[in-house]
Amino acid sequence: MITALAIVRTPNLFVAVMLSGVFSLLLAANFFILDSPDVALTEAAVGAGISTVLFLGALSLTAEHERAGSANRFAALTVVTATSLVVIYATLDKPPMGDPNAPVHQHVAPWYLKNTPELIDVPNIVTAVLASFRGYDTLGEVFVVFTAGIGVLFLLGANPGKPAQPSRTPALDSTKGLRHYLIPRVVGRLLVPFIVLFGLYVQFHGDYGPGGGFQAGAIIAAGIILFALIEGEDQALRVLPQRALMGLMVSGALLYGSVGVAGILLGGNFLDYSVLGSNPVAGQHIGILLIEIGVGLTVTGVLLSVFFAFAIRGKS
Amino acid sequence: MDTLIDIASWLLLSFGGVFVFIGGIGALRMPDLYTRMHAASLTDTMGTVLIIAGVMLQAGASLASIKLAAILIFLLFTSPTSTNALASAALLSGLRPGEALPWRKESET
Numbered sequence: 001m002i003t004a005l006a007i008v009r010t011p012n013l014f015v016a017v018m019l020s021g022v023f024s025l026l027l028a029a030n031f032f033i034l035d036s037p038d039v040a041l042t043e044a045a046v047g048a049g050i051s052t053v054l055f056l057g058a059l060s061l062t063a064e065h066e067r068a069g070s071a072n073r074f075a076a077l078t079v080v081t082a083t084s085l086v087v088i089y090a091t092l093d094k095p096p097m098g099d100p101n102a103p104v105h106q107h108v109a110p111w112y113l114k115n116t117p118e119l120i121d122v123p124n125i126v127t128a129v130l131a132s133f134r135g136y137d138t139l140g141e142v143f144v145v146f147t148a149g150i151g152v153l154f155l156l157g158a159n160p161g162k163p164a165q166p167s168r169t170p171a172l173d174s175t176k177g178l179r180h181y182l183i184p185r186v187v188g189r190l191l192v193p194f195i196v197l198f199g200l201y202v203q204f205h206g207d208y209g210p211g212g213g214f215q216a217g218a219i220i221a222a223g224i225i226l227f228a229l230i231e232g233e234d235q236a237l238r239v240l241p242q243r244a245l246m247g248l249m250v251s252g253a254l255l256y257g258s259v260g261v262a263g264i265l266l267g268g269n270f271l272d273y274s275v276l277g278s279n280p281v282a283g284q285h286i287g288i289l290l291i292e293i294g295v296g297l298t299v300t301g302v303l304l305s306v307f308f309a310f311a312i313r314g315k316s
Numbered sequence: 317m318d319t320l321i322d323i324a325s326w327l328l329l330s331f332g333g334v335f336v337f338i339g340g341i342g343a344l345r346m347p348d349l350y351t352r353m354h355a356a357s358l359t360d361t362m363g364t365v366l367i368i369a370g371v372m373l374q375a376g377a378s379l380a381s382i383k384l385a386a387i388l389i390f391l392l393f394t395s396p397t398s399t400n401a402l403a404s405a406a407l408l409s410g411l412r413p414g415e416a417l418p419w420r421k422e423s424e425t
Binding site for chain 2: 181183184187190191194
């Protein structure tokens, strides 16, 4: 909470971005203490990692200090205070955290715990719920991420056909700069393949431990962003051109939707995985694997597209 | 033997915490960016090694220990590198050692 207050109060946006990274990390630790490692991993990867980089990219295009606020803050303050008091009053009725007599622990959770081994048979129940039982919601999440990516690309006008601007890191080109940047370049080049490998591990290990598509997409995007930061954006764009990134974005969402439609074509409902394999459990495994790949592709594509859209703009 | 391991990991964890705490105080009290980074990064790395060693002793010889060792190696690679990158960036952006930080200058004048 101290971090949140500090973020609101500081006029220097750079400080606010750093503090929001700290806030995300603290929140991730909090989630982990509350026994939810999947959420903690996602929060740490996306909030403390990628978001900070994207905010810094956006800051490089705008000013560093917040402009003076508009008038009439008192009305806004009263509205916010009233709403938050109402919300806090509503939470007073909530059962205490972890109470075994809470309704969610009486009906919903035992049903999932009992039926996952026989219907889906993956050890990580969070992935089973996310990918199969509530697969429709996850479809919505993927399309939200996809829409956000499209929105940013519309706003920033990234044109896949235009050749990339000259490198924005002039220090890397001059001989004096290269000498200073040698150590991060060497270590970064050493680390990027391991980061991408770890991202792939997290992607496919989501069935057995914390992991899955969202975290893996964020980690792989972080590895490629590291490569882009070290080698310059034009080099990174030669490896992964804008068209390939858009292809990643689209193919992830398309894969997810196709799995759903394949369920219909093979005789079941939309997003019914049981008909995809020889027996229902094998079908569930195939379905979860495919949609997690779809999620990972879309998240990677969107995060990288947004990063390159900011980075390509360059300093005016 | 178990008590010995417990005492050893207790010592390692508390020393690691003390180092990180010292680093925090140094990061606040030092006058200049470079001295602050020196304080924070050296103590952080030492604290990380001690804390992970302490936790590894608690985990025993299991898969978790190997994962912790991998995390330690990763942190030993990246933490000094990021400090170096930060110091290079500060130097290249024109901040000379011994000069006060920009916003400190603003608040003092």
